[in-house]
Amino acid sequence: xxxxxxxxxxxxxxxxxxxxxxxxxxxxxxxxxxxxxxxxxxxxxxxxxxxxxxxxxxxxxxxxxxxxxxxxxxxxxxxxxxxxxxxxxxxxxxxxxxxxxxxxxxxxxxxxxx
Amino acid sequence: xxxxxxxxxxxxxxxxxxxxxxxxxxxxxxxxxxxxxxxxxxxxxxxxxxxxxxxxxxxxxxxxxxxxxxxxxxxxxxxxxxxxxxxxxxxxxxxxxxxxxxxxxxxxxxx
Numbered sequence: 690x691x692x693x694x695x696x697x698x699x700x701x702x703x704x705x706x707x708x709x710x711x712x713x714x715x716x717x718x719x720x721x722x723x724x725x726x727x728x729x730x731x732x733x734x735x736x737x738x739x740x741x742x743x744x745x746x747x748x749x750x751x752x753x754x755x756x757x758x759x760x761x762x763x764x765x766x767x768x769x770x771x772x773x774x775x776x777x778x779x780x781x782x783x784x785x786x787x788x789x790x791x792x793x794x795x796x797x798x799x800x801x802x803x
Numbered sequence: 804x805x806x807x808x809x810x811x812x813x814x815x816x817x818x819x820x821x822x823x824x825x826x827x828x829x830x831x832x833x834x835x836x837x838x839x840x841x842x843x844x845x846x847x848x849x850x851x852x853x854x855x856x857x858x859x860x861x862x863x864x865x866x867x868x869x870x871x872x873x874x875x876x877x878x879x880x881x882x883x884x885x886x887x888x889x890x891x892x893x894x895x896x897x898x899x900x901x902x903x904x905x906x907x908x909x910x911x912x913x914x
Contacts, residue, residue: 693845720900731890731904732846745901780845788894789853791836792902794845 691715693795695781701801702771710766710798714783721764722792723756724780732780738764739786771802805829807905809891814911815881823876823908825891833896837865837876840888840907849876849889878910886912 694713702708714721720739724732734748738758746756753771758764768775778799782792806828815821827835834853838846852858852867852874864877876889888907895901 722902724904729906729909731892731906734901734903737900739900784900786900788833789851791848791851792846793848796845 693781693783693793695779695795695798697798698796699799699801701803704771704773704802706771708768708771708800710768710779710781710800712764712766712781712783712795714762714764714781715793716762717785718783718793719761719786720784720790721758722782722784723764723766724782726778726780726797735766768800771800773802776800776802805893805895805903807891807893807903809889809905809908811906812909812911814913815878817881817883817912817914819881820877820879821881821910823878823889823891823910825874825876825905827872827874827891827893827905829872829893829895829903831896832869832893834894835865835867835874836890836892836894836902837863837874838890838892838904840890842887846890881912883912883914886910 696711722737723735726732736746741761753769756766778797780797782794784790808826837849840846850865857866862879890907892904
C-alpha cells in the first residue's frame with residue numbers, strides 16, 4: 690500500500706518568507722509525527738498528533754512553527770518568518786497508534802532558507 | 804527528559820559482525836526502537852524491544868537491559884549495503900507515543 694507522502698520534496702525559500710510543508714500519512718494511522726533532521730544528526734522531535742489534536746508540541750522550537758491536522762489525516766507544518774537556521778530535512782511519520790507500533794517515515798522535505 | 808547516547812561512527816569489514824551500542828537515561832521508558840537510515844533516505848524500522856533480552860530477526864538482532872539503560876544492535880554477516888546510519892530511539896510511557904531519537908551511529912562497511 691501507499692506509504693507516507695511528503696510534499697514538496699525540496700523547498701528553497703528566502704529568509705523571512707512563510708512556508709508550508711505537507712504530510713499525507715498511511716491511511717488509517719491515527720498518530721502523526723513531525724521531526725527535523727540536520728546533517729549528521731538524529732531526527733529531532735517537533736510535534737505529534739493523535740487524531741486531530743496535538744498531543745505533544747513540546748519540540749516546536751518557537752512560535753514561528755505551527756502544525757495542524759484538521760481532519761485527522763493530512764497534516765501541514767507551517768513556518769513563519771523563516772530563518773537560515775531553519776534549513777533542514779523535515780520528516781513526517783505515522784503510526785497506527787498502538788503502544789508497540791513502529792513509526793513509518795516519509796522521505797522528507799528538504800528546506801533551504803537562503 | 805530523554806538522553807540517548809550512541810557512538811558517532813564505526814567501521815567494520817564485509818562478512819564480519821558489528822555491535823552498535825546505545826545507552827539511555829530517560830524520565831520514563833516504554834520501549835526502544837532501532838532504525839536504519841541510508842544517506843538521503845527516510846529511516847526504516849528494524850526492531851522494537853520492550854522487555855529485557857535478545858530479539859533476533861535474520862542477520863539483525865537487538866538486545867535490551869532496562870535496569871542498565873542499555874541496548875545494542877548486532878549485525879551479522881555484514882554486507883556493503885549495510886553501510887548506513889543506525890538510530891536508537893526511546894518511546895515515552897506517557898500516552899505511549901512520543902519517540903525520541905539519538906544522534907545515530909554511522910556505520911561504514913569496507914571490503
